[in-house]
Amino acid sequence: MIPLAALTMWPMTAQADVTISDGWARASILASRPAAAYLTLRSDEDDQLIGITTPIAGHVTVHGVETDANGVSRMSAIEALKLPSGETVTLAPGGMHLMLIALTEKLEEGTVLPLTLTFASGAKIEISVPVLGPGASGPEKE
Template sequence: MKITILATALTLWPFFASADVTISDGWARASILASRPAAAYLTLTSNQSDQLVAITTPIAGNVTIHAVETDNDGVSRMVEVDGLDLPSGEPVTLAPGSMHLMLMGLSEKLEEGTYLPLTMTFASGARMEVSLPVLGPGAMGPQEEQP
């Protein structure tokens, strides 16, 4: 299994590459209350076709992948996705207003300046642990956090 670490000395961002999957541009939005769901975003690029089939974290009872679908009347709603296909060499981006990770049953609220630990399991059997920085409650992405 090929392992490449893309971490800097000060942060874990752009995180890790393992099992031929690279995680980049990952972040989570701070939550207002632990009783409310939170969201996380990232880009996955796989060197071989694979599928993200499960995500866990010690601070949420359930992590699901949600897509956003818009009906013929222009009404959008979130729809849970069973697995996220990762075509070989094609980045798959989860971003605000689009596909995202939904964290439900939080045991604590996500605090700005902390990190969200995630364990991702792929159909190939590979597992990957990452830590996403938690940005402010109104953040729209890591580019806002740069000076």
């Protein structure tokens, strides 16, 4: 893991005209269990988030939460996350999130998680998000 002092400043903008803010991950208890990360995306042009990678997980997917007519919620993978021009798309606890599967190490509170986001426009954005405690609900706002 990268030390917390190496944290990339937020928000970040790249050639994709996508602004990424409020990124964070929740510490994991075991490397054998999936972990979750969250962030907010806003694009100046219609685009799609089509891939996410990190060196500490075998696979990263965007998961949405669907609730059926009986009120039962379940997660489902989203192949391409649409980013409509000018709209904010938020990944947050209880809703859409990044699911990190097949971790090579557990996420430790106080470190950062490096992520590479790939967009349909061809752009790739590299970011690092802070890893907060296992019970965290997000970064504290000042």
